[in-house]
Amino acid sequence: MSEAAAMERPAVGGAAETKAAGRHFTVALMGAPNCGKSTLFNGLTGGRARVANYPGATVEMRYGEAALPSGRKVRMVDLPGVYGVNPRSRDEQVAVDLVSGAGGEGRPDLILALIDASTLRTHLHSILQMKRLGAPMIVVLNMMDLARRDGLELDVDLLAKRLGVPTVTAWATRSAGREAVLKALDAALDAPPPVPSVDLTEDLKATQSDARAIAAEAIVRDPTAHKLTRQIDAVVLHPVLGPFILAALLFFVFQAVFSWSAAPMEAIEGAIGAIGEFVRGAMPPTWYRSLIVDGAIAGVGSVVVFLPQILILFAFILALEASGYMARAAFLMDELMMRVGLNGRAFIPLLSSFACAIPGIMAARVISCERDRITTILIAPLMTCSARLPVYSIMIGAFIPASSVGLFNLQGLVLFALYLIGVVSAVTVAFILKRTAARGETQALIMELPTYKAPEAGYFLIGLWTRASAFLKRAGTIILATSIGLWFLAAYPTNASGLRETYAGRLGAVLEPLLKPIGFNLEIAIALVPGMAAREVAISALGTIYAIQNPEENDGALIDALQSAWSLPTALAFLAWFVFAPQCFATLATIRRETNSWRWTGFAFAYLTGLAYAASAVTYWTARAVIG
Amino acid sequence: MTASDVLDAGTPSATRALGDLPKNRRARIVAIHTSDDALEATLREIGFAEGDEVEILHYGPLGRKPLCVRLNETLVALRPTEAAAIRVETIA
Numbered sequence: 001m002s003e004a005a006a007m008e009r010p011a012v013g014g015a016a017e018t019k020a021a022g023r024h025f026t027v028a029l030m031g032a033p034n035c036g037k038s039t040l041f042n043g044l045t046g047g048r049a050r051v052a053n054y055p056g057a058t059v060e061m062r063y064g065e066a067a068l069p070s071g072r073k074v075r076m077v078d079l080p081g082v083y084g085v086n087p088r089s090r091d092e093q094v095a096v097d098l099v100s101g102a103g104g105e106g107r108p109d110l111i112l113a114l115i116d117a118s119t120l121r122t123h124l125h126s127i128l129q130m131k132r133l134g135a136p137m138i139v140v141l142n143m144m145d146l147a148r149r150d151g152l153e154l155d156v157d158l159l160a161k162r163l164g165v166p167t168v169t170a171w172a173t174r175s176a177g178r179e180a181v182l183k184a185l186d187a188a189l190d191a192p193p194p195v196p197s198v199d200l201t202e203d204l205k206a207t208q209s210d211a212r213a214i215a216a217e218a219i220v221r222d223p224t225a226h227k228l229t230r231q232i233d234a235v236v237l238h239p240v241l242g243p244f245i246l247a248a249l250l251f252f253v254f255q256a257v258f259s260w261s262a263a264p265m266e267a268i269e270g271a272i273g274a275i276g277e278f279v280r281g282a283m284p285p286t287w288y289r290s291l292i293v294d295g296a297i298a299g300v301g302s303v304v305v306f307l308p309q310i311l312i313l314f315a316f317i318l319a320l321e322a323s324g325y326m327a328r329a330a331f332l333m334d335e336l337m338m339r340v341g342l343n344g345r346a347f348i349p350l351l352s353s354f355a356c357a358i359p360g361i362m363a364a365r366v367i368s369c370e371r372d373r374i375t376t377i378l379i380a381p382l383m384t385c386s387a388r389l390p391v392y393s394i395m396i397g398a399f400i401p402a403s404s405v406g407l408f409n410l411q412g413l414v415l416f417a418l419y420l421i422g423v424v425s426a427v428t429v430a431f432i433l434k435r436t437a438a439r440g441e442t443q444a445l446i447m448e449l450p451t452y453k454a455p456e457a458g459y460f461l462i463g464l465w466t467r468a469s470a471f472l473k474r475a476g477t478i479i480l481a482t483s484i485g486l487w488f489l490a491a492y493p494t495n496a497s498g499l500r501e502t503y504a505g506r507l508g509a510v511l512e513p514l515l516k517p518i519g520f521n522l523e524i525a526i527a528l529v530p531g532m533a534a535r536e537v538a539i540s541a542l543g544t545i546y547a548i549q550n551p552e553e554n555d556g557a558l559i560d561a562l563q564s565a566w567s568l569p570t571a572l573a574f575l576a577w578f579v580f581a582p583q584c585f586a587t588l589a590t591i592r593r594e595t596n597s598w599r600w601t602g603f604a605f606a607y608l609t610g611l612a613y614a615a616s617a618v619t620y621w622t623a624r625a626v627i628g
Numbered sequence: 629m630t631a632s633d634v635l636d637a638g639t640p641s642a643t644r645a646l647g648d649l650p651k652n653r654r655a656r657i658v659a660i661h662t663s664d665d666a667l668e669a670t671l672r673e674i675g676f677a678e679g680d681e682v683e684i685l686h687y688g689p690l691g692r693k694p695l696c697v698r699l700n701e702t703l704v705a706l707r708p709t710e711a712a713a714i715r716v717e718t719i720a
Contacts, residue, residue, distance in 0.1 A: 083673040088666070122675035122700045204669055205660075208677040223701055230685070233703075237686040237696060331705045335690035344694070344705070444710045445694055446670055449703035 024075035025189060026106070027066075028099055030130060031114030032123050033081025034450050036142040038062070039459065040114065040172035041078040044181065061094060068186045077108060080365075084204070085129045089368035099133050110188055111137045112181070117147035117154070117169065118223050118451075125204075125211035127163065131196035138166045138184050138193065145171035150223035159218035166193050173456055229324075229451045236325070242332050253316045254419060257309050257389070258412040264308040269557065272301035291487055294547035299483025302543030302558050303475050303536045306390040307468065313386055314467045315460075317355050322455035326351065327447060334445050340427050341434030343367070344445045346376040350426070353383035354419075355467075357587045361594050375433050377594055378604050381582055382426035384419045386471075387535040391578045392418055394539055398562045399571045421579050425611070479540045482530040486544050490526070499523070499549060518613060519573040519620030521566070528583070535583045569623035576619040580612035643715045646682060647695060647708035654683045655716035662713035675699055676714055 029037045045064030062078040079098060080091035087093040101107035113130045115123055120141070127139055141147075141156070160167035168184045171177030236242055276297045283289040320326055326348050334344030345367050353360030360380045367373040384392075396411050403410050489504035499505045499522060508526035515525050523545050531538030539558070546561035562571070582588060582605050592601040643658050657680045662668050676682075676699060685703070686696035694707045 084669075086669060086673070088670065119675075119700075119702050122680070122702050125675075125677075126673070204672045205677075208672055212677060212679065229703075233686060233696070239687060239689040239692075243689050327705070331686075331694060331696060332689060334705070334707070335688045335693045338693075338707075339690075444667065444670075444707055446674055446704065446706045446710060448674060449696065449705055451703075 024073075025110070026075045026077060026108045027110045027112055027185065028077045028079055028108035028135075029112050029114060030079055030095060030099060031081060031142075032083050032116070032119075032126055032448075034448065035081065035114045035116040035119075035123075036172045037081065037114050038078055039456075040112075040140070040142060040170065040178065040181070041076055042459070042462070043172050043175070043178050045076055061098065066182070066185070068189070069182055070186050070189075072186070072189055074185060074189065082126075083123075084126055085133060090365035090373075099130075099135060107135060109136070110185075110192060111135045112140055113137050113165075114140045114142050117141040117144045118150055118152060120147075120152075120154070121212070121215045121219060121222065124215045125208045128207050128211050129204075131163075131165065134195055136188065136192045136195055138168065138181075138188060139163060140181055141167065141169045142172055144169040145174075145177060147223055150226065151221060152223040153220035155218050155220060159214070162214045162217060165196055226451045232452055233328070233449075236328050237331065242328075246329055246332055249320075251416060253313070254416045255408065255412045256316070257312050258393075258415055259409060260312055261308040265305055268305050268307065269301075272297065272305065273557065276301070287491070290491060290548070291484065294491075295484045295487030295544055296480060298547035298558075299486070299540040299544040300475050300480050302394075303390055303479050303540045304472070306393060306536070307471060309389050309393060310386050310471050311464060311468055313389070314355060314464055317352065318460055318463045319455050321352075322453070322460060324450040324452040327449045330445075330447065331449065338445075340431050342375060342430055343369070343372055345447065346372060349376055350380060350383055353380040353385060356385050356387070357381045357383065357584070358590045361587070361590045364594070371434075374595060374600060375430050377591055378433060378600070378607075379426040379430050381584075381587055381591075381604065381608060382422050382429065382580065384422045384579070385535075385584075387584065388578055390536040390539045392575065394559060394562070395571050395575050398559045398566075399568055418575065418579060425580065429607070474534065474536075478533055479537055482533060482537050483540050483544050486526075486530055486541050487548065490545050490548050499526075499545065504545070518577075518616040519567075519570045519624075520577075520616070521570060523565070524570075524574060531583050533585055535578060535581075538578075538583065568627060569620050572623050573616040573620035576615040577612045580608050580615055582608040582612075643717045645708075645712045646684075646697065646714040646716050647711040649682070649684050649716060649718070651684050651687070654681060654719045656681055656719055657714055658717050659715040660713055661715075664713075667710060667713060671710070671713060674704060675702060676704075681719070682714070682716060 029041055031037055041062065041064060044066040046067075061080075064076045064078070065073050066076050067073055077098065079095040082092045082095045085096055087096045096102075099108060099111060111130060111133065113127050115127055131137060139160070141154070141159075147154075156167055156169060166184055166187075168180040170181050236245060276293050279297065280289065280293050283292075320329075329351065330344040330347040333347045337344055337347060346364070349360045349363035349366070351360075352363055357380045360383065361377050364373050364376040364380070367376060392415055396414050400411050400414050405413055486504060489507065490499065490502050492503060493501075500509065504526050505522060507529065508522050511525040511528070512520075512522055515528075520528075523542060526545060527538045527541035530541050542562070543558045546558060546565070550561065566574075588601060588605060591604050592598065595601065646655075646657075649655050657676060657678050659678060660668060660671055660676055680700055681698075683698045684695055685698050688694045688696075694705050695711055697704050697706065697711070
């Protein structure tokens with residue numbers, strides 16, 4: 001279908017025809033990484049970008065709709081950044097496939113070719129390369145406000161003439177800065193700019209020299225170096241101070257996640273307990289009262305409590321990502337990662353796996369060396385994701401005293417240790433993999449370091465809201481469904497004289513012999529089954545199980561139930577299990593999709609489960625021997 | 629054998645690999661050549677070109693790797709192995 005559509009689209013009058021055919025006029029945003037494509041995309045589409053979840057290889061493309069001043073609408077596609085038109089990694093492939101029509105989506109009607117105006121001299125050749133893609137094009141000189149502030153003086157008309165395509169300036173963060181782009185889009189709808197003539201050489205060196213000549217003509221005055229960026233880098237990239245700042249920053253994040261969240265969590269816990277009590281008091285003691293109070297409220301409530309911790313963690317990650325520091329962290333870690341057998345590019349995917357392994361695994365697409373990419377994917381689940389926070393947090397809250405050790409809070413230290421165990425295991429596994437299953441050359445690091453920018457408040461809040469709503473949506477869907485399902489299994493048959501005789505107990509008893517040697521009780525065996533869906537479900541499942549068992553004294557706090565029902569060795573073994581266990585269908589599905597291999601997926605599941613079992617066993621028996 | 633070797637012989641300010649440039653010393657790229665075509669394309673696409681100004685600003689904390697290089701108005705991190713493909717001569 002895309003072939004035919006492309007044939008029917010001549011350079012002039014194409015817009016009218018495609019509109020008549022009921023097809024949306026599609027505009028693709030293309031340009032080097034970090035030139036502001038997504039910011040412009042969000043600005044043009046009103047921030048209502050549909051973030052595509054998992055539709056195959058096109059996952060990193062984002063679609064949205066931009067309303068033009070004339071009232072008409074165009075479909076916008078946000079693409080991964082590409083330096084040229086020769087893709088070297090999977091994310092670049094997605095972008096090049098789309099604009100060349102090889103992605104099966106149909107070619108875009110227009111390319112918005114973005115370039116960071118302050119890097120015009122160095123990156124202009126990428127615009128010349130894009131002209132070869134055979135689609136009408138508008139060049140957008142983005143971040144013009146910052147470039148002007150740094151002293152750039154530019155003859156835009158001359159540049160447009162030399163490039164032979166319409167050229168506009170923009171600063172994507174402000175609506176005033178997006179006006180010229182919108183006007184140009186309106187004009188393109190009426191009369192699309194012609195497909196650029198392709199009298200261009202294929203030779204990159206010649207293209208570069210053409211681009212340098214054009215830039216030399218159009219640039220009246222070069223911008224001066226970013227003084228602030230150089231000053232910050234002098235400290236942050238200092239060979240001694242730099243690594244120390246990185247370590248301190250990460251440590252601070254984990255301390256903050258624990259200590260800043262205490263008060264809001266207590267408030268939410270109190271509110272959930274009060275809601276449960278209110279419903280219990282307002283309803284007759286029927287089966288559906290138990291379903292609502294013990295199933296839905298106790299189950300979902302035990303997870304929703306962790307919203308403050310998740311928000312604090314994501315706030316730090318978003319701020320680090322927006323600031324430009326992440327690339328510096330990759331720079332500092334590169335040699336260390338290299339010695340382990342990974343490259344510095346793997347550091348950002350692994351760091352974002354602290355939020356969630358799924359975007360981390362997908363972010364590994366930037367690694368062009370296939371072996372390095374597979375290794376990174378396989379170890380990403382060892383990075384402690386935010387879904388493990390509820391598990392860690394509740395166990396630490398129940399079994400680790402909140403005493404101080406020097407300057408630090410003991411609970412925060414234990415949490416940091418759990419994260420550290422994850423990281424050390426990941427490094428060890430990578431080291432072994434690179435020498436066995438995933439042997440091969442390690443890829444070179446060639447990476448641009450962006451100038452520092454203060455995070456945009458709006459963008460930051462949207463990011464935070466996206467994460468918070470995703471978390472709450474999970475609580476309202478998967479967790480609510482498994483809580484209700486588990487409630488039925490754990491509450492029936494009604495003549496059961498204890499948990500063991502309920503349906504859930506009978507199911508759990510099948511797993512129990514396997515888990516008993518590592519210190520797990522029947523309740524854990526039951527909770528681990530729905531916990532395969534997502535890690536935090538194990539906690540909501542325990543919430544439901546203990547709520548049904550102690551209906552009278554239930555005040556919504558799972559911590560108290562655990563304290564009286566579990567021994568310390570069991571609690572520690574449970575923690576050790578969650579450091580390693582691949583208890584997340586979505587992660588396994590993502591590994592399957594990204595590696596396109598059941599073997600690697602099976603391998604990931606087997607090695608992580610094996611590690612989890614061994615770690616729990618060692619923890620349980622060591623703790624028992626020590627405690628006596 | 630290559631353009632830079634000819635330059636080496638012919639000019640008083642000899643060329644050297646970008647990685648061998650002293651820190652904070654401005655230099656101009658005179659040639660980019662390596663037997664690895666993909667590497668050359670990667671270097672060119674991120675922006676390295678003959679005539680461009682470069683300067684090493686920072687080294688990584690372990691073994692002075694990787695390098696943080698100012699390329700015109702941009703900053704690029706790369707390893708000495710790859711930087712060896714870029715021949716430079718210092719600017720007075």
